[in-house]
Amino acid sequence: MKLTRTLLTAAAAAMLASPALAAPLKVVTTTEDLASLAREVGGDKIEVIALAKGYQDPHQVDPKPSFILAVSRADVLIVVGRELEIGWLPALQASSRNAKIQVGGPGYLDASMTVKILEIPTGQLTRAMGDVHPQGNPHYWLDPNNGRKMAQAIRDKLSELDRANAATYASRYADFDKRLAAAEQRWDAALAPFKGTKIVTYHRSWPNFMERWGLNVMGYVEPKPGIPAPPQHIIDLITDMKAQKVKVIVVEPYWDLKTPNAIAAQTGGKVLVLAPSVGGTKEATDYISLFDYDVNTLVTALKGV
């Protein structure tokens, strides 16, 4: 009898404590950067799936039905926002049958709401400017301080949905923040000698990165976002690079290297494939190692020219 009562009490206690034993929160992120930040904050309290790969152009993602499945099971959907995913995410949300992760739903988090956004266009916008983003440049995660703010937003969202583990999220965030701050000192020191150096990038993926470390993007291989370069643009770019002694062309891994290589051959410069995202290269396994890779690669290249 006593044993039965003890067992019942134990069972009741177990049931009451069930939130703590609850299945991990299912988090779906649109990119691997967001997934990495979510892992930093969530640890083993969450399960994370990233839809787009780091070596993939995040504008050009297919809304595959396998993604619909992932989104349909998600408790939280974290997006880059600023219309980066406009071509594919709305279709996934609409087909997901998941009320939680619809825009405005409790499990929907647009990570761009607290960060510093650059290149917000002013004046009249037309598509003659190429595939411009009316809400500013969406490649904002390439400034570690924005990464910190994104991690805070993720911490707040996870804590809101999973109060039982809020303390864990807070302490994991604090730990990440500390490691990030230490890494930032490292990166700042490494890039400090190159402040003001002029470089060329393929797409406008790097404004936050370049601004953070005082590098000066003097031109783009693409004349306008999403528009392939006509020969005259390349000729002008080569002339400008020669005149201003610009030696480094930064390219994302998903672009064809033929044009950048041709420019480099003409200007005596070098093409540098940097990772725009976690997973963009095998060394960039998480948010901090992404910057480790990019900063080290850039520093090595800038020293060599």
Place this chain on the structure above:
Amino acid sequence: MLRFRILAGLACVSVALGAPPLAAAQTPATQAAVSPAPPSADVQQLRAELDRLKKEFDAVRQLYGDRLLALEQQIGRLTEGPSTSTIGSAETTVTPSTQAAGQAPQPPQPPQTPQEPPATATPAGSSKVFNPDTSVIGNFVGVAGKNPYSTQRPLELTEAEVAFQAIVDPYAKADFFLSATPEGLDVEEGYVTFTSLPANLLLKVGKMRAQFGKVNTLHTHAMPTVDRPLVTENLVGGEEGISDSGMSLSHLIDNPVLFLEATGEVYAGNSAVFQSDERSKLNYVGRLRAYRDISEDKNIDVGGSVAFGPGQVRALLEPVDIPDKQPVTLNKRLIGVDATFRYRPLRRAIYRRLNLRTELIWSTQDRPDTSATTSFGFYGLGEYQFARRWYLGARFDRSARVMDSHANDTGGSFFVTFWPTEFSQIRTQYRFTSYAEGKNANEFLFQFNFAIGAHGAHLF
């Protein structure tokens, strides 16, 4: 003290309202000075006093009115803007204790509840924020060469499609596609999608293209070719297809192996394929779709569809003699099987992709003499992207006709598409068709497709 406050208030109001009220707020002394000579000093004094009091009263009223207005605006901002204020306060550290409580700081509750900020506080154009995403797509088609069965004009803006899309409320989104063609303006699709239903259900209500196979769901501008396959023309209603008013309920069958979706639809029976003249006779469509990633860059997508309903077959039976020439309503069944293989290397997604697709369709049409005609048709299509803006493709077509299973038309096409950007495309197509009667057609088609407005979803 009160006088001072009133004067200060007057000054505020004057500043707020600009110069003319300043003149009105002149002191009684100056006013008296500019007034004509009084008939009696007492009366004059009383009148001046009365005027002064009236002005003071007006000023006080104005002052408090303004203060109230400012308060209302402030309350309005507080009540509507908790999200923006939390955006600003991103640096706030969430301590374990506040997290455990899990309570975001509530915005201060207004003592009274003036629900809406005054009209003057509304930012200009804020209502436009809720305007739907709007886009217009033009489809211009040209054709050259001979085809004894085609009435297609040599040059034509075949369609201007206007799309409006927006989220209705937390539970639904809506899509409208209005299609203006040389025949007139038509609602090509207009439906609401309920995105927040339980049990993995998705409900669409309105007018829409039925989920029968692949081609039937595609708008003309979204086709990989200028035209639609012969089997669609012969058996599934051509350009218009099965597009009708009805309801569509689909269920995502969650399982660890593949994406599996079952869809059931019911339509009024007012499309190019099904026509009903009785409320009780409707058109039903069912589809089962399975999809699986083979690897990150390859996937396979297969589906089976059925459609069943009444069709009016007078035109189809001619020249068979029907005594009173009234249309006869007879049942029709369609069965379709489709398969798509896609390859798109993720690192080179901008430059390469391959799509292979086939659709097989069986149409069974009841005849007046209780027999039935089962006709078969299919197409096979391949499209390869060989450069950033260039696609090359080919299609093979073969299809019988609804009332004649032996009258097989056969065709083949080659097509090249150039995409200047994702908002426009230029396509050329060579098409050969051999009709069952033994006549051949050789045609050269070209198409300009261009979109303005909101950025639509990529096709998959």
